[in-house]
Amino acid sequence: MHAAKMEMVKNDFKHNAALTRPTGFINDQNNSKWKNWKFGLSTIYDSGCGVIAMYNFLRDTGNNPDFATLIALTQLCNADLAYGIFGANPVPEEYLQLLALEAMIVFDLIIYPIAAALVPAVAAVIVANYIAEQPWWMQIILGLNYVAAVAATTAVIEAALFTAVVTANVFIANYFDDLHDIADVLGLFKLNNIYSTISYSSFNNHLSGYRYSIISFWNGVGSNGLIDFSQGAHTVYVKRYYQTNEFVDYNNGNSCLSPQSQFYKIITSNQSDVNKLFISGLVIKG
Amino acid sequence: MIKRTLILSIIIFTFFLSSCVGIGFNNICKANTAWASADNRLVFQMQGHNASDGFGRIEINGEAVAVTATLDHVAQKLALCMRSGEKTKELILFKISLYGEGFKKEEDRIKVTMIINNSDDDSYDGSFALYRRDLRAEEIDAKHYANTAWVNGEFGMQLLPDAISDFTKILRRTIKYREINLTIAFHFLDDREFEVYAAEELVLAGTYETEDLEMILHFTVNEIYDVNTLTLSVMTDH
Numbered sequence: 001m002h003a004a005k006m007e008m009v010k011n012d013f014k015h016n017a018a019l020t021r022p023t024g025f026i027n028d029q030n031n032s033k034w035k036n037w038k039f040g041l042s043t044i045y046d047s048g049c050g051v052i053a054m055y056n057f058l059r060d061t062g063n064n065p066d067f068a069t070l071i072a073l074t075q076l077c078n079a080d081l082a083y084g085i086f087g088a089n090p091v092p093e094e095y096l097q098l099l100a101l102e103a104m105i106v107f108d109l110i111i112y113p114i115a116a117a118l119v120p121a122v123a124a125v126i127v128a129n130y131i132a133e134q135p136w137w138m139q140i141i142l143g144l145n146y147v148a149a150v151a152a153t154t155a156v157i158e159a160a161l162f163t164a165v166v167t168a169n170v171f172i173a174n175y176f177d178d179l180h181d182i183a184d185v186l187g188l189f190k191l192n193n194i195y196s197t198i199s200y201s202s203f204n205n206h207l208s209g210y211r212y213s214i215i216s217f218w219n220g221v222g223s224n225g226l227i228d229f230s231q232g233a234h235t236v237y238v239k240r241y242y243q244t245n246e247f248v249d250y251n252n253g254n255s256c257l258s259p260q261s262q263f264y265k266i267i268t269s270n271q272s273d274v275n276k277l278f279i280s281g282l283v284i285k286g
Numbered sequence: 287m288i289k290r291t292l293i294l295s296i297i298i299f300t301f302f303l304s305s306c307v308g309i310g311f312n313n314i315c316k317a318n319t320a321w322a323s324a325d326n327r328l329v330f331q332m333q334g335h336n337a338s339d340g341f342g343r344i345e346i347n348g349e350a351v352a353v354t355a356t357l358d359h360v361a362q363k364l365a366l367c368m369r370s371g372e373k374t375k376e377l378i379l380f381k382i383s384l385y386g387e388g389f390k391k392e393e394d395r396i397k398v399t400m401i402i403n404n405s406d407d408d409s410y411d412g413s414f415a416l417y418r419r420d421l422r423a424e425e426i427d428a429k430h431y432a433n434t435a436w437v438n439g440e441f442g443m444q445l446l447p448d449a450i451s452d453f454t455k456i457l458r459r460t461i462k463y464r465e466i467n468l469t470i471a472f473h474f475l476d477d478r479e480f481e482v483y484a485a486e487e488l489v490l491a492g493t494y495e496t497e498d499l500e501m502i503l504h505f506t507v508n509e510i511y512d513v514n515t516l517t518l519s520v521m522t523d524h
Contacts, residue, residue: 029306030315030338030358033522049306049360087306219308219362220383230389232308234361253356253363256376256402269381269401 008083009075012038016068025059025250026052026067039071040084049235049251050074050088050182053214056237056250057284061212063189073188079180089181090216090235090280092196096179119161123153182214182235183282193285200274203281204263211240216279217267227276238266310384310391311359318421321355323414328366330355331421334431335499335520341432341452344377346407353377354432354452364398364416369453378403378410385415394418428494428501429455429474436501436518441511443518445472466510481507 015038028034029045029052037044044051051067051074058065074080074088081089127149131142142149183194195206207213216235222228236252246257249266258265264274315337322329330342330353340355344366353366354374362382367374380398384391399413428434432452436445445457455474460467461484468484475481480503482490491507499520505511 028338029360030356031336047306220381230309231362231383232306232311234306236361251361253358253361253365254376254379254402255365255367255374256379256404258402265401269399 005075005083008040009072012040012075013068013072016071017066019068022055022067025056027251027255029251030253037067037071040075040080041082042084042087044071047084047087050079050090050216052251053235053237054088054182054185057186057212057214058189060237060239065189070185074185077180077184077188078178079182079185081179087233088185088235089179090214090282091198092181092183092280093179095196095198095280119157120150120154123157124150127153186282186284191284195283195285196280198278198280200278200281203278203283206283207240207281210283210285211242212284213238213240214282214284215266216281218277218279220268221270221273221276233279236266306360308362308384309389310386310393311362311382313391313393314382314384314396314418315357315359316393316418316420318426319418320421320425321357321416321418323416328410328416330366331425331430332357332432333421333426334428334434335522336431336433339432341430344405346377346405351377351405352453357382363401369450373449374453375404376402377405426496427478428496429478431520435521437521438516438518441513441516442466443470443516445470445518461510463510468510 019036029048032045034045034048035043037048039046039048039051042048048071051071054074055065055067055070058070075084079089081087127142127146131139131146131149134142181196183196186194197203197206203213203215214235214237216233218227218229218233219231220228234252237250238247239250240247241257244257245260247260247263247266248257252266254266264271267274267277316332317335317337318333319337320329320331321340321342327345328342330340332338332340332355338357338359340357342353342355343350344353345351351368353368356363356365356367358365359382364380364382365376366378366380368377378400379402381401383397383399385395385397386392394417396416396418397413398416400411403410428436433447435447436457437443441461442463443461444459446459447457451457457472457474459470461470462468468489470489471483473481473483477493478495479493480491481488488507489509490503490505490511492503492505494504495502499522501518503516503518505514505516508514
């Protein structure tokens with residue numbers, strides 16, 4: 001897998017380095033020209049908000065990154081999710097482990113008991129359908145051994161499931177063990193004093209007094225008041241103006257300054273939804 | 287091991303849903319379309335190659351105000367900007383959401399909800415629907431291609447928009463052709479006519495036709511080229 005990814009990174013870099021470099025801040029990910037910029041199995045147009053947020057921050061702080069190089073660094077750090085398809089990872093590694101723990105509780109109490117109970121039923125349906133399609137004399141023979149046939153089918157399904165799970169587990173475990181995040185990429189630019197959190201209130205507490213941040217958030221809640229994952233998520237670079245204490249967000253469809261009291265407008269129009277929608281925040285204490 | 291794999295699969299699934307563009311949002315931006323509110327107080331068109339940048343008008347306290355419209359399907363925002371001197375300033379910022387159930391979303395109707403309103407008109411606070419239609423062929427005009435640059439490499443003409451070109455309908459840049467090296471201003475006039483000035487002197491004028499991503503100039507005044515027509519192409523990587 002490593003060799004394949006290296007080949008992909010090299011090909012992407014060769015392609016991207018030949019394109020016209022962006023000048024100024026990148027504020028237009030929705031422009032179709034970004035379809036030309038490769039990001040693994042995706043493009044900057046579809047999944048590049050995280051890389052763009054890093055680029056805008058680095059450009060604003062005088063690091064003058066080359067965009068093609070920044071994309072390659074994101075890939076080489078394994079901060080790209082599923083080879084770029086899902087963008088750059090905004091969630092710090094320690095919180096991924098926490099998420100895994102929460103998911104384990106959900107799995108133990110709900111998903112696993114249901115799955116375990118369903119396998120024999122599924123096997124019974126398969127066997128019954130199989131028997132129904134056989135000639136009459138075969139149906140009699142199989143009918144006499146129905147219980148054994150269901151048990152055998154259950155065993156086959158469980159064995160196949162186990163094999164698939166083991167194979168997937170090796171791949172996924174390796175992938176997640178190596179997964180990094182945006183803060184790791186910024187660390188390559190000697191920006192190591194970064195505070196990461198998945199709590200909006202904690203983020204806000206750490207924000208005061210500092211100028212640069214990168215935030216990730218879900219795009220909307222559904223009519224049931226829960227996060228609507230189908231609306232996707234977004235990552236943006238946000239800068240504070242010290243004199244006015246206002247914030248400006250880049251690549252977020254906006255050119256207005258938001259006062260601190262209305263910081264939530266960078267994320268959503270409804271203040272009460274902010275805590276739900278917030279995914280993660282980096283405060284760069286440079 | 288089975289548990290761990292399933293847990294990680296859930297996490298991966300969560301991230302699958304976290305890519306930048308929400309389901310259905312890719313389909314709302316379409317070139318050569320017009321958007322309008324039901325009462326026609328807000329209308330704008332997306333012409334040319336860029337499906338996200340357009341130009342139109344909004345009624346503010348009974349008065350029509352020219353605006354640029356940026357329909358950002360990634361950030362899920364609609365930003366309306368008005369001219370302010372030699373710059374633009376944001377007038378209203380809306381959040382976009384889609385109509386439809388589950389994965390089946392409407393493409394020709396969106397809901398906009400006010401986030402920031404810098405106008406004096408509070409009638410846009412809250413939410414309302416915008417409706418999309420395809421433009422007719424006769425409505426498509428290079429003059430209305432928002433935020434668009436044009437080029438003809440053979441004849442050395444390049445036209446770039448500035449911050450207020452969508453309002454002034456003037457593009458500036460250069461003609462570099464043989465021994466000629468001019469800084470020019472290309473003016474779109476009414477009735478598909480144009481004039482090109484170099485140091486306030488008229489050097490080219492005539493009519494133009496719009497054919498998709500090309501603009502064909504027919505000269506009635508021509509102080510530069512030894513041809514009667516010249517074709518400019520949209521710079522798609524601008």
